Amino acid sequence: MTSPQRILSQKTGAIGWLIFNHPEKHNAVSLEMSAAVAPVIADFEADPDIRVVVVKGAGDRAFIAGSNISNFDAVRANPEENRRYQEISQGSYDAVYRCAKPTIAMIKGYCMGGGMDYAASCDIRICSDDAVFAIPAVKLGLGYGYQGQIRLNRLIGASRARDLYFTGRRYDAGEALAAGLVHEVAPAAGLEARVRAYAESIAENAPLTMRALKRVFLELERPPAERDMDAAHALISACYDSEDYREGKAAFAEKRKPRFSGR
DSSP: OSSTTTTEEEEETTEEEEEEEGGTTTOOOOOOHHHHHHHHHHHHHOOOOOOEEEEEEOOOOOOEEBOOOGGGHSSSHHHHHHHHHHHHHEEEEEEEESSOOOOOEESSEEEEEEEHHHHHHSSEEEEETTEEOOTTTHTTTTOHHHHHHHHHHHHHHHHHHHHHHHHHHEEEHHHHHTTTTTTTOGGGGHHHHHHHHHHHHHTTTOOOHHHHHHHHHHHHTTOOOGGGGHHHHHHHHHHHHHHHHHHHHHHHHSSSSEEEEEE
């Protein structure tokens, strides 16, 4: 596990678990917690045995219930502190979003404010049937970072996003599924087992192919003039020179399950 202990890093087989660990505060995120996220993601990216990353909150009541507002007076007391706070927070969301490996948000209970930013930064979102989603910035007078707004717009469309942002109201799991905010809804008691099974199904696939696919998805979400499709194409081409490509062809011919090594 990593320090500080409010952010935990665990590895089980091919799955890396990034855990927000402040359940008594519904995993509300402090500035120190935000700063600890990127090193955990970097470690998962550098570990060839980790093939998929799951983001979750500790306890049974919340994924992430937003930022730790009670600390704002201490860390956002003037424009310079607020600028630093926003840079660290956005860097934390971006670390999850830009992770070179597939990411899954395991959402149980409250997913509010900054929790929505972390969820929208993941590739896949699976929630419990008691999950609750909201962005209450309009009820607090906060300025909300636009990158999270952009990512949420991509998921649910501008029309639904306007409803979510302008009203500050809560979506339940059913409405989140209908809106396209989450991919699946699972019973709360079985959520972790479902997420683990989903992650393991991804981990069985060819790592180099997944890396290339993830890079293409990220490039396509950038403005056309900023896309580096040459870098994406290099990752695609590398697949054809890999041991995994040869293993995939052999397994197909022999009608067996492939055993990919990531080489």
